[in-house]
Amino acid sequence: MNIKFIVVGKLKEKYFKQGIAEYAKRLTKFCKFTIVEVPDEKAPESLSDAEMSEVKEKEGERILDKIKDREYVYSLEILGKERSSEEFAKEIDQLATYGHSDLTFVIGGSLGLSPAVMKRANAHISFGRFTLPHQLMRLVLVEQVYRAFMINAGSPYHK
Numbered sequence: 463m464n465i466k467f468i469v470v471g472k473l474k475e476k477y478f479k480q481g482i483a484e485y486a487k488r489l490t491k492f493c494k495f496t497i498v499e500v501p502d503e504k505a506p507e508s509l510s511d512a513e514m515s516e517v518k519e520k521e522g523e524r525i526l527d528k529i530k531d532r533e534y535v536y537s538l539e540i541l542g543k544e545r546s547s548e549e550f551a552k553e554i555d556q557l558a559t560y561g562h563s564d565l566t567f568v569i570g571g572s573l574g575l576s577p578a579v580m581k582r583a584n585a586h587i588s589f590g591r592f593t594l595p596h597q598l599m600r601l602v603l604v605e606q607v608y609r610a611f612m613i614n615a616g617s618p619y620h621k
């Protein structure tokens with residue numbers, strides 16, 4: 463299975479990089495894992511609603527450029543659907559059973575995802591109503607993907 467994260471902006475903080483690298487290493491026994499970073503749109507502190515939409519749309523176009531038709535896309539959205547780790551693990555297992563070998567997860571930039579990206583997504587995941595920084599979201603998500611594979615492998619990692 464191929465797992466791809468599409469994310470906006472470069473990850474600068476060493477502590478996030480180290481955490482993600484650890485889970486990326488652990489994932490190698492279950493899947494091919496890649497992270498694709500698309501450039502963020504430079505935006506001043508205060509923007510009108512129209513300007514914010516424009517930023518999200520530009521970033522959204524860059525995200526959509528990286529998605530192929532065959533990919534099953536999860537968008538990360540605060541208002542998406544919450545699931546448990548066990549439910550997520552079962553979902554991934556079923557997708558594999560039904561021939562989806564390319565799973566793509568999309569994390570928005572500091573202003574969020576464009577409507578076009580949300581529309582392209584096959585499923586929408588929420589980690590609850592808290593707003594997480596997009597860099598931290600990468601780390602939380604990669605751990606949950608690893609946890610899902612460990613649950614499906616019957617590992618005691620998940621308690």
Ligand SMILES: C[S@@+](CC[C@H](N)C(=O)[O-])C[C@H]1O[C@@H](n2cnc3c(N)ncnc32)[C@H](O)[C@@H]1O
Nearest residue numbers: 538539540569570573574588589590592594596
């Ligand atoms: C700083 S947040 C963007 C906040 C923006 N106001 C919004 O509502 O999307 C950056 C990205 O991290 C992801 N994210 C942050 N918190 C999340 C949560 N609780 N559940 C799912 N995704 C989340 C989303 O992909 C979001 O686009």
